[in-house]
Amino acid sequence: MTLDYEEEHDLQLSRSSSAAAISERTLEECWSTLQRVSWHLFRCLFMHKSAMQQIQQQIPRVGLATHGVTGTPSLGGNATPGTDTKPHQCQQCMKSFSSNHQLVQHIRVHTGEKPYKCSYCDRRFKQLSHVQQHTRLHTGERPYKCHLPDCGRAFIQLSNLQQHLRNHDAQVERAKNRPFHCNICGKGFATESSLRTHTSKELQLHLGVLQQHAALIGGPNATSCPVCHKLFLGTEALMDHMKHVHEEKSPPSSGTAATHFSEIINCASGNGNDNVSGGGPIPIGSQCTSESTCARIPTHPPTGSGPNLSDSYLGKRRTANHPCPVCGKHYVNEGSLRKHLACHAETSQLPNSLRMWPCSVCQAVFTHENGLLTHMESMRMDPKHQFAAQYVLSRAAAEQRERESILAATIAAGSGAASGIGVGEARNVLPMGVTNSGGSNSKCPSPSANSECSSNGRLSSSSTSDQDQEHDHDHGLSETENSSHNNISNTNNNTLCANNNSCNSSKMNELRLPNSSQYNMDTGLHVANRMSLMAAAAAAVAASRPPQDGIDCSNVPSAAVQAAVVNLAAAMRMNNPNNGSTALVSHSAHPHSIQHQQHLGEHPLPHHQHPHNLQQQQTPQHHQQQLSHLLGHGHSHGNNSRRSPNINVPSLQMQNESSANASSVAMNMNVNMMRGSIEPDSTLGGMNPIEALHHQQQHHHQASTYSQHAVAPSTQQAHSQHSHHHPETALRMHQQAEAILRSHEVAFRLAASTGVKSESEQQQSIGGNGNVSANSNEQHRFPTHQQEQQVPSSS
DNA sequence: CTGGGGAAGGGGCCC
């Protein structure tokens, strides 16, 4: 070995003489020489002596090779290290190849030669096959297709397909390794404990969002099931639902949802006391003081501000770096922050001055309607935006027509009312400027307008069963664009969309004067104007009837009282969750109805069954229960004429303050949501004024489909009065509503005693409000001439 | 940060 080293040393010394000429060589030659020397040193150290001796014989030739890269083997036929079948060695990297062809190809790695040029672009390649492969980019050829069902992806390179298939396998494998699936989001988990951990978080998230949603549409006592999103009045009913429905139906792995939900409910109740009997809503983002319960419930990442429900959803993909100046919660963008600011009285004015027009598909938020329209116009060819764009743009066009017709109708109606307009005349003006002639549904130019979720681009119909809910969840999450947050938004959207009919009038008001503070006042005036028209029409109805039962004609309700009646009906309609909630839980059957059906031994209705059918099955006791929770005591139910004297007016006073506050919150929060477009009420023809009003108010709710983002804790009343910003204003409105209620008491007594209508007739018209309203609702969704003709005449 | 797809490049093998 020593000899070998000496020999090698001599070799290097002998080269040192030639090294004097290094300066004359190119750097490349130096590098090549260095590589060769290094390689020989390597061989001196690790190879057998005999081999080394052989190498020494070869060294002079190697060392003297000028460029070291030749088409002929420089080391001889079997001198290639490690193998005898690769005689062709690269003199640069000393790699050996079995053929000169391979060596030449390899040498291009060093030389950078790219002899093959793409015929479509300027790219050049070292191998012809690479050019051919690259050419597929230009030709669009994707010869390698995934054979798996529901995939069908195609690839330019086979290796990419193979990798894709491996991904498929990996997904299946992951699914196998994660048999515990979350009932809410569908995610899989390897262990039940991890599922429980996740479920707790998920329930908190959903609970918050859904609670906002529930409060918005169902009043302060309403709450939603985080699993199936059904709406309940009070947590007691919800817990009962969770216990009986999801505990029983759920597989063992998902049964934890109900358990955890109970924990969270108790946790959210504050002190650990069973506050559920109170039926109060769970405070959004409330801090739990019950350590015994909360210790088992994982909390959200420590943001310093407690569980932030919205943040957690949004934060999955984006950074929440827009802090709320009031509570410190962080939001991912300014739009989200704006919406949140409406929650705080201190900043509630701000969002109104910065009202938003969010795209229901992407996260874009615009400060002007034109921005949204432009966005939709530009994105209408985008598959994701296609439906929403069509919907928004068509509605924008409809709104324009609507504004014109409103103006004309208001003028005409005002003059008509002043001169004692008849019912038939009123009919022509009451439906918000849309005459009852023709009967064609001109208000929904978009095919998606009838869909309940078109604003979101998701046109799936509502679902009733829990299975459908799960299905919806699964698909919602399978869409990568639809994060959990979006999923919730969809839920809200579904709910609100189905209630679309009730939102339209306010939406129309909003659209008339969309941007100024004057808008609110004018909105109220416009409402009042409509109310007066309604009252005039109602008065005409009453006047057209002869006095009965010896009632003095002087006691016949005056137009003002009739107006109060109508206004009350409006207030009741707005406040009563039954009207909306039948559709509020659009994607699921009305929970109360289902409960009631279950009590009656009936089967839950299929999801396509219209809500009004469910509503019809509600019991008066059920209404009474709801009345105790909601500001709007009355409901235009068939039995209303009997129950109206029992309206608990004082309770209104009790709830005024909270309702006013809530309404001030909701009004701000819902401005965005209320930006739903108008759907002209062409189907209202043939209704009496009250029916028409109910119908309009249903549209008022329905209009909320337009936007999906704003979900705020609010009362239903606040929802109905969203256009008023100040709590004082809301309070005044409530006081006025109270006065109206009192007037209504009188009016209804009069109406009942005078027999303006038989009870059966009232069930069809007023009392059967649910029926008629729902019919109108259904007409709205599936308008036909026949349906219009089926509307019972009020006179 | 992670997963997935697109694309390029290097090397082996067959004909």
Added chain:
DNA sequence: AGGGCCCCTTCCCCA
């Protein structure tokens, strides 16, 4: 011997 094909790895980008 050389063209062509295939496999594999790696890098980059995007959601």
